[in-house]
Amino acid sequence: MKLLIVDDSSVIRSRIARISNESRLSNLNIIGLAKNGNEAVRICKVMQPDLVTMDLTMPEMDGVSCIAELIGMHPDMNILVISALSDRTTALQALKLGARGFLNKPFSDKQLIDALMEFQGAKE
Amino acid sequence: MADINETDARVFIESVTHYFEQITGHAAEIRTAYLASNKLPQFEYTGLIDFSGQFRGSVYFSATSMMAARMLLAMRESDTSNSNLLDIVGEVANTIAGNARKHFGAGLEISTPTTSFGNRVALTSPTRARPFAIELQWQQSEAVVVVDLENNI
Numbered sequence: 001m002k003l004l005i006v007d008d009s010s011v012i013r014s015r016i017a018r019i020s021n022e023s024r025l026s027n028l029n030i031i032g033l034a035k036n037g038n039e040a041v042r043i044c045k046v047m048q049p050d051l052v053t054m055d056l057t058m059p060e061m062d063g064v065s066c067i068a069e070l071i072g073m074h075p076d077m078n079i080l081v082i083s084a085l086s087d088r089t090t091a092l093q094a095l096k097l098g099a100r101g102f103l104n105k106p107f108s109d110k111q112l113i114d115a116l117m118e119f120q121g122a123k124e
Numbered sequence: 125m126a127d128i129n130e131t132d133a134r135v136f137i138e139s140v141t142h143y144f145e146q147i148t149g150h151a152a153e154i155r156t157a158y159l160a161s162n163k164l165p166q167f168e169y170t171g172l173i174d175f176s177g178q179f180r181g182s183v184y185f186s187a188t189s190m191m192a193a194r195m196l197l198a199m200r201e202s203d204t205s206n207s208n209l210l211d212i213v214g215e216v217a218n219t220i221a222g223n224a225r226k227h228f229g230a231g232l233e234i235s236t237p238t239t240s241f242g243n244r245v246a247l248t249s250p251t252r253a254r255p256f257a258i259e260l261q262w263q264q265s266e267a268v269v270v271v272d273l274e275n276n277i
Binding site for chain 1 (some may be wrong): 128142143146147180196199201203208211212214215218219220221222223226229230234235236268
């Protein structure tokens with residue numbers, strides 16, 4: 001499973017990568033790290049990830065715009081939103097645009113692994 | 125213009141204690157919460173979020189270098205460089221502000237974080253006459269959350 005991590009915080013990008021690498025999820029391969037939506041779109045034009053973890057509040061291009069763009073390019077792409085925006089409206093908006101899951105920040109290691117496993121289970 | 129009340133301020137207290145518990149497994153201890161009157165409390169590393177939409181103002185999380193470094197280590201991040209210390213305080217501010225939308229709704233629009241190091245005053249022109257200050261301690265190190273929020277409606 002090819003994973004792209006999108007978050008404007010370098011600490012969070014590293015944390016998601018570290019937990020993912022340690023998770024023992026089979027065939028999980030991090031193909032890129034992006035600090036905003038523009039970088040994510042550029043990466044997805046070159047290689048198609050199976051799963052994208054997507055922050056929402058980011059400079060240049062935010063997560064909501066990025067989800068719309070990525071789903072436009074690859075309608076079957078799995079997008080897991082990982083965001084601090086914890087209101088119902090935002091979650092519904094992201095899901096309506098095509099995101100397949102929503103994990104609230106702050107998250108524990110186990111919560112992230114469980115969320116990733118859902119996607120791996122769906123892919124297998 | 126309606127003022128936010130004690131219940132609203134409690135949202136930020138619960139959010140910051142939850143952050144520490146979730147990320148590190150150890151809850152932060154709230155030492156005191158009060159209406160600040162003169163100089164706003166601040167430490168070396170500060171992350172600030174501006175509010176807009178149906179609200180206006182800001183929230184900042186400011187921590188000693190020791191706390192910011194210990195938070196990174198608790199997250200198993202060994203790189204405690206200046207850029208990562210700034211990154212983590214910005215991320216905490218972002219999370220506290222984002223979580224507050226569960227209470228205030230999507231009308232609470234939040235900016236991306238701005239971060240600063242040193243003595244530069246984070247909040248030069250507060251919206252409120254007396255912003256809320258929440259002082260906390262975690263692993264023998266200190267931080268503060270300052271909430272300067274007003275309803276625009």
